Amino acid sequence: MSNNRVGIRLLCLFLPVFFLFSPAGWSQTGNWEIAGSSDGSTLIKRTEAAFVRVKSRFYLMGSRGIKPISIYDARKNTWTEGAAPPIEIHHFQPVNYRNKIYVIGALTGGYPGETPVPYILIYDPVLDAWSKGPDIPTHRLRGSTGVTVYRNRIYIAAGIKDGHRGDHKNWLDVFDPRTGEWLELPDAPHARDHFQAIAAKGRIYLIGGRRSESEKDIFANLEPAVDVFDLRTGSWSTLEEPLPTPRAGNYLALYGKKQIVVLGGETGDQEAAHSETEVLDVENHEWSRWASMVQGRHGTGAVVYRNKIFVASGCGKKGGAPEVPTMEVFEKN
Template sequence: MRTNTFLIIFLLLGLYETAIAQVFENYSWQTLECTGEPVARHEAAFVEVNGMFYLLGGRRIQEVSIFNPKTNTWTSGAKPPLELHHFQGVSYNGMIYIVGAHSGKYPHETPVPDVYNYNPKNDSWSKCFEMPQDRLRASTTASIYKDKLYIAGGIIDGHWDQHVTWFDSYDFKTQTWERLPDIPRYRDHATSVVCNDKLYLLGGRVTSGKIKKVFELTVGEVDVFDFKTRTWSTMEQKVPTQRAGCTAIAIKDKILFAGGESTAQKEAHNELECLDTKTETWSRLSSLPEGRHGTQLIWFNKKLYTASGCGNRGGSPELKTILSFSKI
């Protein structure tokens, strides 16, 4: 009887993986031919607002690169008031927010003490509110859930030391910060995504230049915060491919997890993996034609996009290409 039970469970898991794959079975990647080109960058944000895509930040002070997916055209926007990199960009009420960012050069980058926003309507930058001064760090994750901004983890001293497990939220309506239960483990260069009233932390590493382990200490566990119970748990299944500088996005009950860097290879990762949050099982989708880290994913009109980033582990080469994953 026990053998039959295990067999049934095995078959069901196989069916779940098949079902996940079938959602994207007619999808394929293509490198888009565009008019104009973006500024090459990495450790930056790629965010959609009102049908337009925005590449913001990255090392050096660089103008915003704006993509129109209807015409496959790139145009230029304003430069930020200072260098902003190593952050996960988010949009809220038509504005793009840069929170938990670093500024400065490797390996002792410094956390930016303020949150900045970019207004796509008038192509302008502004300083909007301060980070919690006693919990200042960068290379955090960032997600929006019900009028609140959530940031998790990070590191204080660039790529060197002082990792934290802090978890905080900012209420846009009351304009106040709140300390929340610490995340279960250290991680920076990670990504977060909200799916079905839960926040998922995926990927990342414990960047430790002080002990000469910048890329080695990747994190495989998926930590999950339940907004209803305000508690953390950890999934049994780790991410299939451990990496940092990665990106993720939620599509209904699924989370797509892509890109990144690790010591497993010189090239940036091109894996696209899918987590079914209902069954907590993983499947593998078609790989990106060109791996990259230090950028984000956009899901728009049933197409997946990613742009720019870095093609190898570390800081070069910075890319100018934009990829689309869509039905054939």
């Protein structure tokens, strides 16, 4: 038997063993695909925007400049347009509270001196209408915050007060939509902006981001540490293992109640937006890697629906262009 044939047989024999014992971070679980619509309808491309689900519809909103909402109906596989916000809003993480979308901690205006929106904006999907909510306490104003909902309260974390120029915050606040009460909670270990927050298993996780300084290197000062607020004890901790691929402009999804999926982002050391999909298990705080997105993108959001993850639009390179005109969907093996 030739040496080539022996080599091939040995390779076939040991490949399964190699993959069985290879590090979790090498895993390529699942598959991403670009998702078309049933009728040829498309989204309105945008960046520094957001993506959020209410029931079976997904809402792509915000942008540089004022643009109508793009609404994806997952049952019909179609896109339609919704009402544009009353002002320009960008750099925010919207949340679904009782089937209305709350925007807290957004920025408005042009780079690099964007200003925080001083009040809460609320979008009603049934009425396709925006309304002005309560004012945000003046001394707690900032934008590019991480926002998440847990047990009927909305938590607002970190952010930046002066656009992309500075004054980064490590604040944590909680807003009760039922009473309008706003409370200040203990500061996080690290200040950050251009990131997202997510609640899981009685904790709030702050993952990704940076401390933006336009007068220096805007893409520097990445924050790889994962800060965790325990809602039962009211205390912060920082995980031993940081985000494997530090990046800003990333977005999060909670998959199956115990896996936090970190998607996309931008850094200064590569021109293309990041496509990595890294996953934190909230039970053992170990990281793994799933299949990378088809198109790297930052400045958007992620939606989980029927065990699939959807991302839409965003920017394909570091900075503000080009805006990506597609949606893609992840399905786990």
